[in-house]
Amino acid sequence: MVTVNKNYLKLPGSYLFSNIAKKVAAYQEAHPQDKIIRLGIGDVTQPLAPAIIESLHKAVDEMAHGETFHGYAPDLGYEFLRNTIAENDYKSRGCDIAPDEIFVSDGAKSDSGNIQEIFGLDNKVAVCDPVYPVYVDTNVMAGRTGEYNPSRENFDGMIYMPCREENGFLPEFPKEDPDLIYLCFPNNPTGSAIRKEQLQEWVDYANKIGAVIIYDAAYEAYITEDDVPHSIYECSGAKTCAIEIRSFSKNAGFTGVRLGFTVVPKDLVRDGVSLHSLWARRHGTKFNGAPYIVQRAGEAVYSPEGKAQLKEQVAYYMRNAKTIYEGLKKAGYSVSGGVNAPYIWLKTPDKMTSWEFFDYLLEKAKVVGTPGSGFGAHGEGFFRLTAFGTYENTVEAIERIARL
Numbered sequence: 001m002v003t004v005n006k007n008y009l010k011l012p013g014s015y016l017f018s019n020i021a022k023k024v025a026a027y028q029e030a031h032p033q034d035k036i037i038r039l040g041i042g043d044v045t046q047p048l049a050p051a052i053i054e055s056l057h058k059a060v061d062e063m064a065h066g067e068t069f070h071g072y073a074p075d076l077g078y079e080f081l082r083n084t085i086a087e088n089d090y091k092s093r094g095c096d097i098a099p100d101e102i103f104v105s106d107g108a109k110s111d112s113g114n115i116q117e118i119f120g121l122d123n124k125v126a127v128c129d130p131v132y133p134v135y136v137d138t139n140v141m142a143g144r145t146g147e148y149n150p151s152r153e154n155f156d157g158m159i160y161m162p163c164r165e166e167n168g169f170l171p172e173f174p175k176e177d178p179d180l181i182y183l184c185f186p187n188n189p190t191g192s193a194i195r196k197e198q199l200q201e202w203v204d205y206a207n208k209i210g211a212v213i214i215y216d217a218a219y220e221a222y223i224t225e226d227d228v229p230h231s232i233y234e235c236s237g238a239k240t241c242a243i244e245i246r247s248f249s250k251n252a253g254f255t256g257v258r259l260g261f262t263v264v265p266k267d268l269v270r271d272g273v274s275l276h277s278l279w280a281r282r283h284g285t286k287f288n289g290a291p292y293i294v295q296r297a298g299e300a301v302y303s304p305e306g307k308a309q310l311k312e313q314v315a316y317y318m319r320n321a322k323t324i325y326e327g328l329k330k331a332g333y334s335v336s337g338g339v340n341a342p343y344i345w346l347k348t349p350d351k352m353t354s355w356e357f358f359d360y361l362l363e364k365a366k367v368v369g370t371p372g373s374g375f376g377a378h379g380e381g382f383f384r385l386t387a388f389g390t391y392e393n394t395v396e397a398i399e400r401i402a403r404l
Protein backbone atom coordinates (compact mmCIF):
# COMPACT_ATOMS: atom_id res chain seq x y z
CA MET A 1 0.00 0.00 0.00
CA VAL A 2 1.25 3.45 -0.83
CA THR A 3 1.77 5.65 2.18
CA VAL A 4 2.45 9.36 2.16
CA ASN A 5 4.93 11.54 3.99
CA LYS A 6 2.78 12.16 7.07
CA ASN A 7 4.97 15.08 8.09
CA TYR A 8 3.15 17.13 5.43
CA LEU A 9 -0.07 16.58 7.37
CA LYS A 10 1.39 18.49 10.31
CA LEU A 11 1.32 21.70 8.27
CA PRO A 12 -1.80 23.74 8.97
CA GLY A 13 -3.47 25.30 5.89
CA SER A 14 -1.62 26.20 2.71
CA TYR A 15 1.57 28.18 2.19
CA LEU A 16 1.11 31.72 3.53
CA PHE A 17 1.31 33.54 0.20
CA SER A 18 -0.89 30.99 -1.61
CA ASN A 19 -3.46 31.47 1.11
CA ILE A 20 -3.41 35.25 0.72
CA ALA A 21 -3.57 34.99 -3.09
CA LYS A 22 -6.70 32.81 -2.80
CA LYS A 23 -8.36 35.23 -0.36
CA VAL A 24 -7.61 38.21 -2.59
CA ALA A 25 -8.81 36.40 -5.74
CA ALA A 26 -12.11 35.55 -4.00
CA TYR A 27 -12.52 39.16 -2.86
CA GLN A 28 -11.77 40.49 -6.37
CA GLU A 29 -14.29 38.10 -7.92
CA ALA A 30 -16.97 39.31 -5.51
CA HIS A 31 -16.01 42.98 -6.08
CA PRO A 32 -14.87 43.17 -9.72
CA GLN A 33 -15.05 46.98 -9.79
CA ASP A 34 -12.56 47.48 -6.94
CA LYS A 35 -8.99 48.51 -7.75
CA ILE A 36 -6.98 46.40 -5.36
CA ILE A 37 -3.40 47.45 -4.62
CA ARG A 38 -1.14 44.52 -3.77
CA LEU A 39 1.58 45.22 -1.23
CA GLY A 40 1.54 41.68 0.12
CA ILE A 41 4.04 39.26 -1.39
CA GLY A 42 7.48 40.75 -2.00
CA ASP A 43 7.27 40.48 -5.77
CA VAL A 44 8.98 43.15 -7.87
CA THR A 45 7.13 45.35 -10.36
CA GLN A 46 9.88 47.14 -12.29
CA PRO A 47 11.06 45.70 -15.62
CA LEU A 48 14.47 44.07 -15.93
CA ALA A 49 17.25 46.63 -16.32
CA PRO A 50 18.43 47.32 -19.92
CA ALA A 51 21.88 45.78 -19.32
CA ILE A 52 20.20 42.54 -18.26
CA ILE A 53 17.80 42.51 -21.21
CA GLU A 54 20.72 43.09 -23.58
CA SER A 55 22.64 40.22 -22.07
CA LEU A 56 19.60 37.93 -22.26
CA HIS A 57 19.09 38.77 -25.96
CA LYS A 58 22.73 38.09 -26.73
CA ALA A 59 22.64 34.76 -24.89
CA VAL A 60 19.41 33.74 -26.65
CA ASP A 61 21.09 34.45 -30.00
CA GLU A 62 24.05 32.31 -28.97
CA MET A 63 21.65 29.43 -28.36
CA ALA A 64 20.57 29.65 -32.03
CA HIS A 65 23.97 28.55 -33.40
CA GLY A 66 25.77 25.25 -33.04
CA GLU A 67 29.14 26.89 -32.22
CA THR A 68 27.74 28.95 -29.33
CA PHE A 69 24.88 26.74 -28.17
CA HIS A 70 24.92 25.59 -24.50
CA GLY A 71 23.34 22.45 -23.08
CA TYR A 72 23.52 21.37 -19.45
CA ALA A 73 25.21 23.95 -17.28
CA PRO A 74 28.11 22.86 -15.05
CA ASP A 75 26.96 21.51 -11.67
CA LEU A 76 28.09 24.47 -9.59
CA GLY A 77 27.27 27.09 -12.23
CA TYR A 78 29.28 28.69 -15.03
CA GLU A 79 32.70 29.95 -14.01
CA PHE A 80 32.07 33.34 -15.58
CA LEU A 81 29.27 33.91 -13.05
CA ARG A 82 30.94 32.34 -10.01
CA ASN A 83 34.12 34.37 -10.61
CA THR A 84 32.09 37.56 -10.92
CA ILE A 85 30.16 36.83 -7.73
CA ALA A 86 33.34 36.01 -5.77
CA GLU A 87 34.94 39.24 -6.95
CA ASN A 88 31.99 41.61 -6.51
CA ASP A 89 30.02 40.23 -3.58
CA TYR A 90 32.90 38.94 -1.50
CA LYS A 91 36.44 40.04 -2.40
CA SER A 92 35.33 43.68 -2.68
CA ARG A 93 34.01 43.44 0.91
CA GLY A 94 37.13 41.78 2.25
CA CYS A 95 35.57 38.30 2.40
CA ASP A 96 37.74 35.40 1.36
CA ILE A 97 35.26 33.29 -0.62
CA ALA A 98 36.56 31.26 -3.57
CA PRO A 99 34.50 30.78 -6.76
CA ASP A 100 34.29 27.05 -6.11
CA GLU A 101 32.61 27.69 -2.76
CA ILE A 102 29.69 29.28 -4.67
CA PHE A 103 26.83 27.10 -5.93
CA VAL A 104 24.61 28.79 -8.51
CA SER A 105 20.94 27.81 -8.33
CA ASP A 106 17.47 28.73 -9.49
CA GLY A 107 16.80 30.92 -6.49
CA ALA A 108 17.08 31.49 -2.76
CA LYS A 109 13.68 30.01 -1.97
CA SER A 110 14.68 26.59 -3.30
CA ASP A 111 18.10 26.74 -1.67
CA SER A 112 16.73 27.82 1.70
CA GLY A 113 14.20 25.00 1.50
CA ASN A 114 16.64 22.35 0.26
CA ILE A 115 19.68 23.06 2.40
CA GLN A 116 18.23 21.18 5.39
CA GLU A 117 18.54 17.92 3.40
CA ILE A 118 22.27 17.66 4.09
CA PHE A 119 21.68 17.60 7.86
CA GLY A 120 20.52 14.72 10.03
CA LEU A 121 16.93 14.52 11.17
CA ASP A 122 18.03 14.65 14.79
CA ASN A 123 19.36 18.21 14.52
CA LYS A 124 17.61 20.84 16.66
CA VAL A 125 16.55 23.77 14.52
CA ALA A 126 16.24 27.37 15.73
CA VAL A 127 14.32 30.02 13.83
CA CYS A 128 13.36 33.60 14.48
CA ASP A 129 9.76 34.31 15.38
CA PRO A 130 8.38 35.88 13.19
CA VAL A 131 10.14 34.12 10.31
CA TYR A 132 10.05 33.51 6.55
CA PRO A 133 7.83 30.36 6.55
CA VAL A 134 10.01 28.31 4.17
CA TYR A 135 12.63 27.55 6.85
CA VAL A 136 10.01 26.13 9.20
CA ASP A 137 7.80 24.34 6.69
CA THR A 138 10.66 22.52 4.98
CA ASN A 139 11.98 21.24 8.32
CA VAL A 140 8.46 20.10 9.20
CA MET A 141 8.17 18.28 5.84
CA ALA A 142 11.50 16.57 6.51
CA GLY A 143 10.33 15.34 9.92
CA ARG A 144 12.62 17.45 12.07
CA THR A 145 9.74 18.71 14.28
CA GLY A 146 6.84 17.37 16.26
CA GLU A 147 3.19 18.25 15.74
CA TYR A 148 1.72 21.73 15.31
CA ASN A 149 0.69 23.08 18.68
CA PRO A 150 -2.50 25.15 18.13
CA SER A 151 -2.38 26.86 21.51
CA ARG A 152 1.21 28.10 21.01
CA GLU A 153 0.68 28.43 17.26
CA ASN A 154 3.99 26.78 16.48
CA PHE A 155 5.63 23.36 16.17
CA ASP A 156 6.78 21.13 18.97
CA GLY A 157 10.47 20.36 18.77
CA MET A 158 11.41 23.60 16.99
CA ILE A 159 13.34 26.29 18.86
CA TYR A 160 11.74 29.71 18.39
CA MET A 161 13.76 32.85 19.00
CA PRO A 162 11.33 35.69 19.67
CA CYS A 163 12.04 38.97 17.87
CA ARG A 164 10.45 41.70 19.95
CA GLU A 165 9.93 45.38 19.40
CA GLU A 166 12.00 46.28 22.49
CA ASN A 167 15.03 44.46 20.96
CA GLY A 168 14.68 46.12 17.57
CA PHE A 169 13.16 42.84 16.30
CA LEU A 170 16.49 41.04 16.66
CA PRO A 171 16.30 37.43 17.88
CA GLU A 172 17.05 36.49 21.47
CA PHE A 173 19.73 33.86 21.96
CA PRO A 174 17.94 30.54 22.56
CA LYS A 175 17.85 29.02 26.05
CA GLU A 176 18.52 25.58 24.61
CA ASP A 177 21.51 25.19 22.25
CA PRO A 178 20.42 24.48 18.66
CA ASP A 179 22.33 22.68 15.91
CA LEU A 180 21.00 24.69 12.97
CA ILE A 181 20.22 28.39 13.25
CA TYR A 182 18.35 30.18 10.47
CA LEU A 183 18.99 33.93 10.32
CA CYS A 184 17.77 36.35 7.66
CA PHE A 185 19.18 39.89 7.52
CA PRO A 186 18.04 42.42 6.44
CA ASN A 187 15.05 40.66 7.85
CA ASN A 188 11.99 39.32 6.17
CA PRO A 189 9.36 40.06 7.49
CA THR A 190 10.26 42.79 10.02
CA GLY A 191 12.63 44.82 7.83
CA SER A 192 15.09 45.02 10.75
CA ALA A 193 18.85 44.97 10.22
CA ILE A 194 21.69 43.55 12.29
CA ARG A 195 24.88 45.51 13.05
CA LYS A 196 28.23 43.88 12.39
CA GLU A 197 29.13 43.47 16.08
CA GLN A 198 25.71 41.90 16.76
CA LEU A 199 26.14 39.39 13.93
CA GLN A 200 29.65 38.67 15.19
CA GLU A 201 28.07 37.54 18.48
CA TRP A 202 25.99 34.97 16.57
CA VAL A 203 29.05 33.73 14.69
CA ASP A 204 31.02 33.40 17.94
CA TYR A 205 28.08 31.61 19.58
CA ALA A 206 27.71 29.16 16.65
CA ASN A 207 31.43 28.38 16.64
CA LYS A 208 31.38 27.90 20.41
CA ILE A 209 28.51 25.40 20.45
CA GLY A 210 29.31 23.80 17.06
CA ALA A 211 26.08 24.96 15.39
CA VAL A 212 25.67 25.93 11.73
CA ILE A 213 24.08 29.26 10.78
CA ILE A 214 22.06 29.30 7.58
CA TYR A 215 22.23 32.96 6.68
CA ASP A 216 19.72 34.30 4.18
CA ALA A 217 21.03 37.58 2.78
CA ALA A 218 18.46 37.96 -0.02
CA TYR A 219 17.84 41.63 0.84
CA GLU A 220 21.44 42.84 1.23
CA ALA A 221 21.14 45.25 -1.71
CA TYR A 222 18.72 47.35 0.38
CA ILE A 223 21.25 48.13 3.11
CA THR A 224 21.82 51.87 3.42
CA GLU A 225 23.74 52.06 6.71
CA ASP A 226 27.50 51.53 6.92
CA ASP A 227 27.72 49.31 10.00
CA VAL A 228 25.24 46.75 8.61
CA PRO A 229 27.05 43.76 7.04
CA HIS A 230 26.13 42.62 3.53
CA SER A 231 27.52 39.16 4.12
CA ILE A 232 28.01 37.02 7.21
CA TYR A 233 31.57 36.39 5.97
CA GLU A 234 32.40 39.97 6.98
CA CYS A 235 32.45 38.52 10.51
CA SER A 236 35.58 36.69 11.58
CA GLY A 237 35.18 32.96 12.01
CA ALA A 238 32.06 32.76 9.81
CA LYS A 239 33.68 30.35 7.37
CA THR A 240 33.71 27.63 10.01
CA CYS A 241 30.05 28.01 10.97
CA ALA A 242 27.97 29.65 8.24
CA ILE A 243 26.28 28.91 4.94
CA GLU A 244 25.03 32.00 3.07
CA ILE A 245 22.11 32.14 0.65
CA ARG A 246 21.72 34.94 -1.89
CA SER A 247 19.10 35.85 -4.44
CA PHE A 248 18.94 37.84 -7.68
CA SER A 249 15.19 38.38 -7.17
CA LYS A 250 15.20 41.48 -5.04
CA ASN A 251 18.42 43.24 -6.10
CA ALA A 252 17.88 42.69 -9.83
CA GLY A 253 14.18 41.87 -10.29
CA PHE A 254 14.67 38.17 -11.14
CA THR A 255 11.53 36.88 -9.37
CA GLY A 256 10.24 35.63 -12.72
CA VAL A 257 13.67 34.77 -14.15
CA ARG A 258 14.98 32.66 -11.22
CA LEU A 259 18.60 32.81 -10.12
CA GLY A 260 20.35 32.61 -6.78
CA PHE A 261 23.37 31.07 -5.14
CA THR A 262 24.55 29.47 -1.93
CA VAL A 263 28.00 29.73 -0.40
CA VAL A 264 29.27 26.70 1.47
CA PRO A 265 32.85 27.32 2.62
CA LYS A 266 35.28 24.42 2.43
CA ASP A 267 36.29 25.07 6.06
CA LEU A 268 32.80 24.13 7.21
CA VAL A 269 33.00 20.63 8.63
CA ARG A 270 30.53 18.92 10.95
CA ASP A 271 30.34 15.35 12.15
CA GLY A 272 33.73 14.83 10.43
CA VAL A 273 32.21 15.60 7.02
CA SER A 274 32.69 18.57 4.68
CA LEU A 275 29.32 20.28 4.18
CA HIS A 276 30.67 21.62 0.88
CA SER A 277 31.06 18.10 -0.48
CA LEU A 278 27.60 17.08 0.74
CA TRP A 279 25.94 20.09 -0.90
CA ALA A 280 27.96 19.45 -4.08
CA ARG A 281 26.71 15.85 -4.07
CA ARG A 282 23.12 16.97 -3.56
CA HIS A 283 23.39 19.67 -6.23
CA GLY A 284 24.94 17.29 -8.75
CA THR A 285 22.26 14.67 -8.19
CA LYS A 286 19.12 16.77 -7.98
CA PHE A 287 19.83 19.88 -10.05
CA ASN A 288 20.84 20.42 -13.65
CA GLY A 289 21.90 24.02 -13.36
CA ALA A 290 20.29 27.39 -13.93
CA PRO A 291 19.87 28.07 -17.67
CA TYR A 292 22.85 29.53 -19.55
CA ILE A 293 20.85 32.57 -20.65
CA VAL A 294 19.83 33.29 -17.05
CA GLN A 295 23.41 32.95 -15.79
CA ARG A 296 24.53 35.40 -18.50
CA ALA A 297 21.78 37.74 -17.29
CA GLY A 298 23.15 37.29 -13.77
CA GLU A 299 26.62 38.23 -14.96
CA ALA A 300 25.22 41.49 -16.38
CA VAL A 301 24.03 42.44 -12.89
CA TYR A 302 27.70 43.07 -12.05
CA SER A 303 28.66 44.99 -15.21
CA PRO A 304 29.25 48.75 -14.74
CA GLU A 305 25.98 49.52 -16.61
CA GLY A 306 24.09 46.83 -14.71
CA LYS A 307 25.33 48.12 -11.37
CA ALA A 308 24.34 51.71 -12.18
CA GLN A 309 20.88 50.70 -13.44
CA LEU A 310 20.18 48.45 -10.47
CA LYS A 311 21.28 51.12 -8.02
CA GLU A 312 18.49 53.24 -9.49
CA GLN A 313 16.01 50.37 -9.29
CA VAL A 314 16.79 49.72 -5.63
CA ALA A 315 16.49 53.48 -4.96
CA TYR A 316 13.07 53.44 -6.65
CA TYR A 317 11.83 50.76 -4.23
CA MET A 318 13.45 52.48 -1.27
CA ARG A 319 11.56 55.67 -2.16
CA ASN A 320 8.42 53.54 -1.81
CA ALA A 321 9.68 52.27 1.54
CA LYS A 322 10.12 55.86 2.72
CA THR A 323 6.67 56.81 1.41
CA ILE A 324 5.08 53.95 3.34
CA TYR A 325 7.11 54.53 6.49
CA GLU A 326 6.54 58.27 6.66
CA GLY A 327 2.93 58.15 5.46
CA LEU A 328 1.94 55.59 8.06
CA LYS A 329 3.83 57.35 10.82
CA LYS A 330 2.04 60.60 9.98
CA ALA A 331 -1.26 58.72 10.07
CA GLY A 332 -0.47 57.64 13.63
CA TYR A 333 0.78 54.08 13.05
CA SER A 334 3.71 52.58 14.90
CA VAL A 335 6.15 51.50 12.15
CA SER A 336 9.63 50.05 11.73
CA GLY A 337 11.84 48.61 8.98
CA GLY A 338 12.13 50.27 5.58
CA VAL A 339 15.63 51.74 6.15
CA ASN A 340 17.84 48.76 5.24
CA ALA A 341 15.07 46.59 3.82
CA PRO A 342 12.13 46.79 1.41
CA TYR A 343 9.64 45.76 4.12
CA ILE A 344 7.71 47.95 6.54
CA TRP A 345 6.46 46.33 9.71
CA LEU A 346 3.58 48.05 11.46
CA LYS A 347 1.57 47.50 14.58
CA THR A 348 -2.08 46.82 13.92
CA PRO A 349 -4.29 49.59 15.33
CA ASP A 350 -6.97 49.17 18.01
CA LYS A 351 -5.66 45.77 19.13
CA MET A 352 -6.87 44.15 15.90
CA THR A 353 -5.33 40.75 15.17
CA SER A 354 -3.13 40.59 12.09
CA TRP A 355 -5.82 38.78 10.07
CA GLU A 356 -8.55 41.19 11.26
CA PHE A 357 -6.40 44.04 10.01
CA PHE A 358 -5.81 42.18 6.73
CA ASP A 359 -9.60 41.94 6.15
CA TYR A 360 -10.16 45.52 7.31
CA LEU A 361 -7.51 46.89 4.94
CA LEU A 362 -8.77 44.82 2.03
CA GLU A 363 -12.40 45.84 2.55
CA LYS A 364 -11.95 49.48 3.49
CA ALA A 365 -8.82 50.50 1.56
CA LYS A 366 -8.60 47.74 -1.07
CA VAL A 367 -4.98 47.27 -0.06
CA VAL A 368 -3.36 43.87 0.42
CA GLY A 369 -0.59 43.32 2.94
CA THR A 370 0.71 40.31 4.85
CA PRO A 371 -0.56 39.48 8.34
CA GLY A 372 2.32 39.28 10.82
CA SER A 373 0.89 36.17 12.46
CA GLY A 374 1.42 34.33 9.16
CA PHE A 375 5.15 34.53 9.96
CA GLY A 376 4.81 33.17 13.50
CA ALA A 377 3.15 33.66 16.86
CA HIS A 378 5.29 36.71 17.70
CA GLY A 379 4.10 38.35 14.48
CA GLU A 380 0.58 38.56 15.90
CA GLY A 381 -0.55 42.18 16.16
CA PHE A 382 1.80 43.22 13.34
CA PHE A 383 1.44 43.60 9.60
CA ARG A 384 3.92 43.71 6.70
CA LEU A 385 3.78 46.02 3.68
CA THR A 386 6.22 45.66 0.80
CA ALA A 387 7.98 48.48 -1.02
CA PHE A 388 8.06 46.46 -4.27
CA GLY A 389 4.90 48.02 -5.75
CA THR A 390 4.93 50.82 -8.29
CA TYR A 391 5.47 54.29 -6.86
CA GLU A 392 2.01 55.43 -7.99
CA ASN A 393 0.26 52.48 -6.34
CA THR A 394 2.32 52.89 -3.20
CA VAL A 395 1.34 56.57 -2.88
CA GLU A 396 -2.30 55.74 -3.51
CA ALA A 397 -2.30 52.85 -1.03
CA ILE A 398 -0.88 55.02 1.73
CA GLU A 399 -3.36 57.81 0.98
CA ARG A 400 -6.18 55.29 1.23
CA ILE A 401 -4.88 53.88 4.53
CA ALA A 402 -4.36 57.38 5.97
CA ARG A 403 -7.99 58.25 5.15
CA LEU A 404 -9.42 55.33 7.17
Ligand code: MLT
Nearest residue numbers: 040041042043109132188
Ligand atom coordinates in the same frame (compact mmCIF):
# COMPACT_ATOMS: atom_id res chain seq x y z
C1 MLT B 1 7.99 37.42 0.60
O1 MLT B 1 7.04 38.12 0.25
O2 MLT B 1 8.22 37.14 1.78
C2 MLT B 1 8.92 36.93 -0.45
O3 MLT B 1 8.59 37.46 -1.67
C3 MLT B 1 8.84 35.50 -0.53
C4 MLT B 1 9.96 34.95 -1.34
O4 MLT B 1 10.91 35.63 -1.69
O5 MLT B 1 9.86 33.76 -1.62
